[in-house]
Amino acid sequence: MELSELIFYILAFIGIVAALVTVTANNPIYSILGLIVCFFTISAHFVLMNAQFLAMVNIIVYAGAIIVLFLFVVMMMNLNDLPRSNTHIIWKISGAIGAGALMLLLVASLKVSGNLVQSPTKGDIGLIHSLGHALMNEFLVPFIMTSILLNSAMIGAVLLSKREKQLQK
Amino acid sequence: MPSNNLYLAVVVLPLIGFFVSALFGKNLSKKVVGLIASSVIIIPFFIILKAFIGLLNGGEMIHFYLFKWFAVGHYSVNFGIQIDQLSVLMVMLITGVGSLIHLYSISYMHDDENYSNYFSYLNLFVFFMLVLVMSDNYLGMYIGWEGVALTSYLLIGFWFKNHEYNDAAKKAFVMNRVGDLGFLVGMFFVFYYTGSLEFTKVNAALGMGAMVPPLAFIASAAMFLGATGKSAQIPLFTWLPDAMAGPTPVSALIHAATMVTAGIYLIFRSNALFSLAPDTLNIIAIIGIATALYAALVGLAQNDIKKVLAYSTVSQLGLMFLAVGVGAYTTALFHVLTHGFFKALLFLGSGSVIHAMGGNQDIREMGGLKKYMPITYATFLIGSLAISGIPPFSGFFSKDEILAMAFQQNIVLWVLGVAVSMMTAFYMFRLLFLTFSGEFRGSSQEKSHLHESPLLMTVPLIVLAVLSAIAGLLGLPAVFHAPHFLNNFLSPIVVHSGEGHPHLNASTEYMLMAIATVSGIISIGLAYTKYVSKKSIPSVDTLYTGLSKWANRKFYIDEIYDFLFVRPVKWVSDFLFRVVDKLLVDGIVELSGKVSILTGNVIRSLQTGQTSFYILAMVLSICFIIGYYLIGI
Amino acid sequence: MDIEILNGVSVQQYLWLTVILFSIGVLGVLSRKNAIIIFMSVELMLNSVNLLLVVFSKMHADTLGQVFVFFSMSVAAAEVAVGLAILVMMYRNTKSINIDILSKIKE
Incomplete structure (x- = not known):
């Protein structure tokens, strides 16, 4: 067994366990912590595949921004000591069945799709150098559009929470 | 051609009047609406007078195309206007009597809330009527034919808040529809066999033998069915008495003077076709005299002033059909003209009476109106004399001519015709005496309200009275050795004019005249003794017995x-x-x-x-x- | 079939991993009623797909896949911002973040 394979299995195991913790934990704080762990393992996978730029971005955006946002909301709203809503067992069973069915089908589709062709690997595609080139040349317009999207999302979020205050007054 | 445009204006002006009254009538004052509506009828009258004088001096008939309407296969239908001797007379009658009635209506309807609607309908009616008589083909005529049915419907149901009036309007409309179907079928036949709908072309084709007599019989019988619907003959006559629900000037214009004579016009227009079918003519004569008799009998026992006049109209129309049936088309038209004058006069007179009575139409509650309404009385008297066939009034000449024609054809028709004319004289003078002589029998409240009608109403009465008195000059009998104006004037229209003049010897004709006159005078005398000397008043409807009960109930038709x-x-x-x-x-x-x-x-x-x-x-x-x-x- | 993108790790193995992660996300969405946790499950699903995109990008030696992941991350960031704002609103109004509350919209 190669070292990289070993690292892959370890990372995969940690990631799956963390993901399970995320969806099963009673306390949302635990969920969030599980999610952070899971995201870190995914970033590690990125590093394994020499996609360093995305690994950084993943940590910064997901772990740094999004998860912190979740954490903020949960803590500021005191959602962690909310009485656990007693989800009916039927929902759990049907959720498990639905997820299982989907997984089965995805696996089945993986099995039947056989024609995966390996291209000659170039090691540097995940580096910030090549990605930056791509973003600033071919994808310049979508890149700028992304900034507009983020800007409008920010305005939307502000507006959504602000209007509430005006209503309460 | 400018003169064509001038004649086009005859048709278009009433339409413009309709739009003005309909669209802006609510915003204009009543006087302006009435003035516009009347002037769009009066101006065409003077225009058509020009055409009349032109034709009188031997001018050609005016015929021009407006535009192509549609084309089917090799045949295209044009909108064309044809002003010949026949249509010029009809147009003069329509616009002449029409303008008098418009003037009359200004005063008669002045309190009505739907005043402008009334005038818009009236203008629309005149427009359609002019289309009917001025079109150069059957299809254009059919448009007018349907249009007058529509406006007649609108005007009968003019006081639409009354449910019975609406029913009467619907009845008139439906019965006209039945007749229209006949007209349509006749038109199909004519088009199929002659290949055209234009009168001149149809007549030419018929002259060349385009239709064999059996076909001509079917086609003409179908057209006659159309005529019975419009002109209220058996079997489609019951709508006309009910049509009296409309305002009285409307009854005068549409249901006495113009629209109901459209059937006569249709047959006259198609006389080339009808002359090919002697069987149809016989049927027309029989139906005409039967209608005349029936309506005269019913008229004897009616107590509503307008109902009497309505049945009298049906009866006179029957006489006109009798004339057509014996092949005397010009005579029929002669009676159309004189009848148009005196019946319009009588209806307007009755309108004046109803106006004074505050809407009451029952002659049993009238009486003695002579004192209060001298002008109405005098004009009504002239009208009654005219319709009764007393010389020298116009009715005498036209009716006498019809009777002479009938005598020539079949003596039975003549006898029945004289009976009708006796009954006519009786019921007209019964009406006259009950209304104007004796003592007033209505309530005291009505009595205090009695008054002579305003000038705007009496002037048309006087004009019509003068016309009723002298219109007989249009067709003097042959024995007087004067030229028969109408026969000469209309001879280009009648295709088989062989039977134009009565070929009776002078003594027979004098005798016929004498009999008709004397019988009329006897009837008047009877009416005088019964209703003036004995002062008997018709009893309430439920007390009638025997024949009079049947007549009062219109024979339960x-x-x-x-x-x-x-x-x-x-x-x-x-x-x-x-x-x-x-x-x-x-x-x-x-x-x-x-x-x-x-x-x-x-x-x-x-x-x-x-x-x-x-x-x-x-x-x-x-x-x-x-x-x-x-x-x- | 066994294409190795790393020494000893094949594409197939990565596919298994992403499918499992994605299904766990689906399970979370389906079985939980807490809106925040459902939201996090959605993020998990998104991330597993991102991982898959990078794997394929690596396999085809093409930058495009990674560029797409970059965009999907920014969309996810925007989505989270707005979604959390909505959740905050919902909590303020109903004092609950149970998504069954949303069935009240039906009435």
Whole structure:
């Protein structure tokens, strides 16, 4: 067994366990912590595949921004000591069945799709150098559009929470 | 050509008047509306007078195309206007009497809330009537024919708040429809066999033998059915007495002077066709005299001033058809003209009376109006004398000519005709005496309200009275050795003019005249003794016995029609309603509705509103889609 | 079939990993009623797909896949911002973040 394979299995195991913790934990704080762990393992996978730029971005955006946002909301709203809503067992069973069915089908589709062709690997595609080139040349317009999207999302979020205050007054 | 435009204006002006009154009538003052509406009828009268003088001096008939309407195959229908000797007389009658009646209406209708609507309808009627008589083909004539039915419907039901009036309007409309079907069928025949609808071309084709007599019989009989509908002859006459629901000037214009003579005009216009079918002419004569007799009998026992005049109209129209039936087309038109004058006069006179009586139309509650309304009385008297056929008034000449023609054809027709004219004289003078002589029998409140009508109403009366008195000059009998103006004037229109003048010797004709006059005077005398000397007053409707009861109830024709036609139709429609509509149609419609409600209810239960359920459904659906593709692979 | 993108790790193995992560996300979305946790499950699903995109990008030696991941991350960031704002609103109004509350919209 190669070292990289070993690292892959370890990372995969940690990631799956963390993901399970995320969806099963009673306390949302635990969920969030599980999610952070899971995201870190995914970033590690990125590093394994020499996609360093995305690994950084993943940590910064997901772990740094999004998860912190979740954490903020949960803590500021005191959602962690909310009485656990007693989800009916039927929902759990049907959720498990639905997820299982989907997984089965995805696996089945993986099995039947056989024609995966390996291209000659170039090691540097995940580096910030090549990605930056791509973003600033071919994808310049979508890149700028992304900034507009983020800007409008920010305005939307502000507006959504602000209007509430005006209503309460 | 400018002169063509001038004649076009004859038709178009009333239409413009209609639009002005209909669109802006509510904003204009009543005076302006009345003035505009009247002037768009008066101006055409003077224009047509020019055409009349031109034709009188031997001018050619005016004929021009306006535009092509539509083309079918090799045949195209044009809108064309034809002003010949026949239509010029009709147009003069329509616009002349029409303008008098418009002037009269300004005063008569001045209190009505729908004043501008009234004038717009009246203008529209004149427009359609002019289209009817001025069109150069059957199709244009048919447009006018339908249009006058429509406006007649609108005007009969003018006081639409009264349910009975609406029913009367509907009755008139439906009965006219039945007749129109006949006209249409006749038109189909004419077009199929002559290949044209234009009068000149049709007549030319008929002259070349385009239709054999049996075909001509069917076509002319169908057209005659149309004429019976419009001109209120047996069997389609019951609408006309009911049509008196409309305002009185309308009755004078539409249901006495102009529209109801459209049937005569149609037959006169198609005289080339009718002359090919002697059987139809016989039928027309028989139906004409039967209608005349029947209506005169009913008229004897009516107590509503307008109903009497209505039945008198039906009766006179019957005489006109008798004239047509014996082949005397010009004589029929002569009577159309004189009848147009004196019947319009009588109706307007009755309108004046009704106006004074505050809307009451029952002659049993009138009497002694002579004192209060001298002008109305005098003009009404002239009208009555004219319709009774007393010389030298116009009715004498036209009626005498009809009777002479009938005498020539068949003595039985003549005898019946004289009987009709006796009855006419009797019921007209019964009406006159009951209304104007003796003591007033109405309530004291009505008595205090009695007054002579304003100038705007009496002037048309006087004009019409003068016309009624002198119109006989248009057609002096042959024995007077004066030229028969109408016969000469109209001879280009009548195709087989062989039977134009009565070829009776002078003594026979004098005798006929004497008999008619004397019988008329005897009737008047009878009416005088009964209603003036003995002062008898018709009893209330329920006390009638014997023949007079039958006459008062119009021989139960309405009831018979009701039994024969209306009820079966009602039964059938009831059946269709209950079985076909309720069960079949509604069933299918409701079934589709119920199915949607049912499926909706089932599907609604899926709409739980629970987000988790929706997501689950989404996931399962994705599974199905992926599964489908997997199996497809 | 066994294409190695790393020494000893094949594409197939990565596919297994992403499918498992994705299914765990789906399970979370389906079985939980807490809106925040559902939201996090959605993020998990997104991330697993991102991982898959990078794997394929690596396999085809093409930058495009990674560029797409970059965009998907920014969209996710925007989505989270707005989504959390909505959740905050919802909590303020109903004092609950149970998504069954949303069934009240039906009435």
